[in-house]
Amino acid sequence: MPDDRIKVTVARSSGGQSVFDVPAYENQTVLDVVSWVQQNADPTLSYRFACRVGMCGSCAMMVNGVPRWTCRTHISKVLDxxxxxxxxxxxxPVVKDLVVDMDPFFDKWIGAEGVHHGGLTRHDPIAPVDEGSAARVEANAGIECINCSVCYAACDTVAGNPDYLGPAALQRAWTLLNDAKDEGRVAILDAVSGSGGCHNCHSMGSCTTYCPNELDPMSAIAGLKRETAKSFFRRGR
Structure with a gap:
């Protein structure tokens, strides 16, 4: 066992906190620390993870007040x-300890019309896609979102307005709005221009700052603001 120890404070769903004395190892991640606590100190501790290699995003938690993928966060980088x-x-909503209920997050994807709107059948030719077009570039820019909810946790607008659709859902809407294969343009613009839509964004940029995949939801939301404004004036004529 190493000589160095780490003081780990973990939030509990009861409303309190538990403090653990955890051994420090070389190349140790925050997820390693949480796993050590559950395996060696408190088997009742609940947390969520899957791949452990920075692919799924299910291990996201707040680490010293910052949302992070714990499997890709080395403990030496965040110790205070x-x-x-x-x-x-x-x-x-907290389910138990470090586990949150993701349903509200995914419900907002649906609320933003973040689902493919197809109009073709299997008998129709495949819709052509111009990979070099400006719209395709915009669509591709956010396609690597893996729904980890780090941006949602980082967003102060969500914290102050529970009805706000949030950066991930709005980025998905922007991706589909620029997808030549999607035929839901009107539905998407209507969904994101409502009371909980893109115009609630204060452009603080926390979503872009903390995205582990280095995506840019703030720019996607700015694009939605432009397109909803254009749509409003076109319809007003």
């Missing part, structure tokens, strides 16, 4: 005087 505080993702 040998201590770290780990909490469940912000802006989502």
């Amino acid at each position: 005087k040998g201590a770290v505080t780990i909490e469940p993702l912000r802006n989502l």
Whole structure:
């Protein structure tokens, strides 16, 4: 066992906190620390993870107040005087300890019309896609979103307005709006221009700052603001 120890404070669903003395190892991640606590100190601790290699995003938690993928966050990078505080993702209901209910997050994808709107059948020719077009570039820019909800947890607008659709759902809407194969343009613009839509965004940029995949939801939301404004004036004529 190593000589160095880490003071780990973990939020509990009871409303309190538990503090653990965890051994420090080389190349140790925050997820490693949480796993050590559950396996060696408190088997009742609940948390969520899957791949452990930075692919699925299911291990996202608040680490010293910042949303992160814990499997890709080395503990040495976030320690503050040998201590770290780990909490469940912000802006989502807590199921137990470090596990949050993702249903509200995915419900907002549906609310933003973030689902493919197809109009062709299997008998129709495949819709052509111009990979070099400006619209395709915009669509591709957000396609690597894996629904980890880090941007949602980082968003102060979501914290202050529970009806706000949030950066991930709006980025998905922007992706589909620019997809030549999607035929739901009117439905998407109507969905994202409502009371919880893109115009609630204050452009603070936390979503873009903290996205682990280095996507840019803030720019996608700005695009939706432009397109909804254009649509409003066109319809007003």
